[in-house]
Amino acid sequence: MKIILGKNSGFCSGVKNTIAKAEEELKKDQNIDCLGEIIHNKQVVEDLEKRGLRTIESIDEAKNKILIRAHGTSKEVYEIAKNKNIEIIDLTCPKVLAIHKQVQEFSNNNYYIFLFGIKSHPETIGTFSFCSKNASIIEEKGDIEDAIKNLKKSNLKNVLIISQTTFSISLFDELCKIITETLDKTYNIHIQKSICNATNLRQLETEEISKEVELMIIIGGKNSSNTKKLYEIAIKNCKNAIYIQTIKDIDKEFIKQFESIGIIAGASTPSYIIEEVYEYCKNI
Ligand code: SF4
The missing domain is CATH 3.40.50.11270 (Rossmann fold)
Structure with missing residues (x-):
């Protein structure tokens, strides 16, 4: 294997x-x-x-x-x-603090903020509180219309696009494309790619490995936003992707059928849990 x-x-x-x-x-x-x-x-x-x-x-x-x-x-x-x-x-x-600082600076300079992020996530809620009232959270495509309506009501012509550090890379690009194509040339749009490097690397690596293997194991807490994103990427490329918290969630009989396994873990998964899963698969 x-x-x-x-x-x-x-x-x-x-x-x-x-x-x-x-x-x-x-x-x-x-x-x-x-x-x-x-x-x-x-x-x-x-x-x-x-x-x-x-x-x-x-x-x-x-x-x-x-x-x-x-x-x-x-x-x-x-x-x-x-x-x-x-x-x-x-x-x-420090990466989150840098975003807090940026949204405050841009808000003070009369920018309307489009914050991409999961609305219920504590990081998004925290960052949003550092924006002025001229800001909207965009979690998915469906939120763009209201955000643009509010931008127009504000009469501001400068827009900052920024995101939660663990936002999906592909969704960030997709949302930016829609916004830049929807707003006319009178708007000055500043795009700040604020997805952190750790998230970037994990998402890119998940994409790569999940295209190569028959089974993809994603390890992380069920309420971990960054782990959920990794699972979403994996399942798009590998129909047998599974999302587990610890070794206890593994079904040995299920795993046995596969010749190749990819393992990746979210940013809040301790190394001993990853090692346990790796050793377990190796010994099957
Ligand atoms: S994923 Fe980690 S490195 Fe990236 S912003 Fe969150 S805590 Fe910082």
């Missing part, structure tokens, strides 16, 4: 940094609140919770110290924390 393990599988630099810093902080203080799950991986969340990290859903539940995860958070959370004297350990990924 041929097994191809994606070179870009597993933790990205932002997640690695978040986990390492959280572990460091928990050595000093075992009573820290984290706004939302620290990463979209159940095993890692449970491990850190045992060491004193409490996952909370809202800043209103925070006690003295709050950890902001790699996705970042909204402007309001910083303001509430400041007013309530809650200490912030800010582990927002």
Whole structure:
């Protein structure tokens, strides 16, 4: 059996940094609140919770110290924390912080922002809060019409197109094409490709491997946005793509039928889970 393990599988630099810093902080203080799950991986969340990290859903539940995860958070959370004297350990990924800064700068320079992203995703919600009221979130083609209506109502002629760091590369290009073809020449459109490098590499590698193998295994948390995108890419090219969280989700009899397997994992999947899956397939 041929097994191809994606070179870009597993933790990205932002997640690695978040986990390492959280572990460091928990050595000093075992009573820290984290706004939302620290990463979209159940095993890692449970491990850190045992060491004193409490996952909370809202800043209103925070006690003295709050950890902001790699996705970042909204402007309001910083303001509430400041007013309530809650200490912030800010582990927002630098790539997300750069987007917050850009949308603020462009908003201040009278740009209307088209933010491509999953509307319910914390990163998108956070980034959107740093835009002025002249901004729209576009998750899919169907959102473009309303976004353009709102742009026209604003009377602004400058447009910034930017996205969530883990947005799909192909959808980004598709949405940009529709927008640039729809808006007339009086609009000045600035396109900022803000999909991070880690996401780029994983999506490109998934595309490549999934065209070569009979079975594609995508590993990651069920609520991980970047892993979901990898699965969507894989299933387009390989009809036998499966999405698993750990080795426990593998059906041995199913796997046995294939001569070639590709394995890739999302940016929040720990390396030990990837290794377990790889070894398991190798030994079948
Ligand atoms: S996926 Fe990209 S933006 Fe998100 S934490 Fe990782 S490196 Fe940072």
